[in-house]
Amino acid sequence: MADAASHLEVADLAVARGGVPVLEGVSFALAPGSVLVLKGPNGVGKTTLLRTIAGLQPPLAGRIAAAEGAIAYAGHADGVKATMSVTENLVFWAEIFGTGRDRVAEALDGFDLTLLAARPAQMLSAGQRRRLGLARLLVTGRPVWVLDEPTVSLDVASVAMFAAAIRRHAAAGGAALLATHVDAGLGTAAELDLSAFRAAPRARIAGGFDEAFA
Amino acid sequence: MIALIRRDLALAVRAGGGFGLGLAFALIVVVLVPFGVGPETGVLARIAPGILWVAALLACLLTLDRMFALDREDGSLDLLATAPVPLEGVAAAKALAHWLTTGLPLTLISPVLGILLSLPPAGQPWLVVSLAVGTPALSAIGAFGAALTVGMKRGGLLLSLLVLPFYVPTLIFGAEVAGRGAAGLTLATPLALGGGITLACLGLMPFAAAAALRVNLR
Structure with a gap:
């Protein structure tokens, strides 16, 4: 469980896509009222990280601490x-x-x-x-919005509408974690560049139950 | 869960929803069989329970692959997986909605289909009973198969191959109940066995389907 100071805490998280580790050592915390924007080139693992945090796939290593039923996920x-x-x-x-x-x-x-x-x-x-x-x-x-590329296909006015919604949500004590390539107009949001957490290249982890479904 | 069942029923009856597909399929089979085997009522009456059950089973199979695939394609499945409803509940609700749109209507119109195949009047109630007892198992097993193949484009073939062996016991006991009912024989044993299979499937399959969905969502 997350302590009262933060909605979501991620410590030393490693995530894999299709058995290949893509990110490792990711750590951050989302306090109430904060917005964190994840940056990084295509394929760095933003979606994988967000899906792991949303609970759609298990992490390879590390800890995700969030209250039960705190996260609302919105994908592609x-x-x-x-x-x-x-x-x-x-x-x-x-x-x-x-x-x-x-x-x-x-x-x-x-x-x-x-x-x-x-x-x-x-x-x-x-x-x-x-x-x-x-x-x-x-x-x-x-309280915690986990958003994957939320501004895709939005025009300028709609992006502003979205930014306003995020600001209202944060002002009401919520938090948001976004992956995006564009400037969503969230002036005060913290940014985290995921390229720094790229996993060292290594062979695919063989075997396991997942292989049958890959 | 009630909201999910209601949504699935609403989607099924709207454009492209597939409600009636199974019914129409069963009707076509039943109409075509007399042309194929000839119109002698004796022969038809003897094979009617089996034909009706095979038609019901294939009609069920016809709409199975869309049970989770549509939600997967538009992203609803990801969102449902992060919603407060447990995935087991989602699977159970989906199976129930599938039964309400295929198994239940088939059960209700089966007396009409029986008449088309010259099923003796004594067999009619038992045909309805056997379908009412057996078709929930078809939807529950189908939910598991659909969950296993949800990630695949055009997974229908694999789904059919996976699910059909599990359908065989239900088919045997269901057709046996209907056949014995039509012949005026005792039918407590096949009815009890068919009911047992259905209860076991209803109890176990939502959990199996949820486990398969979790793996497929990764």
Whole structure:
């Protein structure tokens, strides 16, 4: 469990993709109200690190300390159902996360989706769809946002909207961990360059249960 | 979980959802069989329970591969895995939604299909009972197979090969119940065995499916 001082603590973490270690020795802590931006070239392991922190895959070594049910993850895919309307998509996630419907209205408002609320998600543009994916974060009610390339296909105005949402979330005591290539307009956010943690090249770890599924 | 079942049912009946695919498939099989084997009612009545069960089984198989694959493709599966609902619950909800959209409608219209195959009236209730008892196992086993093959594009072939051997006992006992019912014989033993298989599958398969999903999400 994380102590009260930080939402998320990562110590000496090593992660692997497809059995090949990509990052090792990653350590940082996310205090309430803080935003950390992960940087690094393509393939350095940003997505792998975020998926590991979100609990979708086990770490190779090291420790991830976060409160149970603190992390809301948003990956490359938005998890939007094309035949459901914008509101239905958000209401579904509100029910899954056990938060109220009033949060849905708040989320629609926060990402300027109110006018699109009744529209089927398949009619949305890529940027609108991404905004819907991000609005889902507001619906989860979870304190730590773990975001993988959240600004992809967003225009300048939407990026500003996103930055405002992050700032509000941080001001309310939340925290966010982002991987991004562009400047998301989060002036005060700390940055961590992952190229420094690249794992030493070594042979693939052979055997194991995963091999059958690789 | 109720929200997940409700969403899956809503998605199933909307465009491209696949509701009715299994039903239509079973109907086509049942309509075509008399053309293939000839219209003698004696022959048809004898093979009707088996044909109906095979049709139900294949109809179930038809929609299995989309159980997790669609959620995997649009990223919902990752998000569900990080949601407060345990993956075992997700798997159980998915299996139940699959049964509600394939097994249950098939069970309900089976008397009509039975008439098309000249199943004796005495066999009708037992056909419904055997499908009601057996088809939940098909969805539960199918959830495990779908979870194993979720990472694969076009994993349908492998899924069918994986799942079919596990379907055989349910098929044998289900068809036996329906057949004995039609012939007026005692059927407590196959019914109990089929019910036992279903209960075991319902208890175990969500856990197996969740374990397979966890590995596939890595």
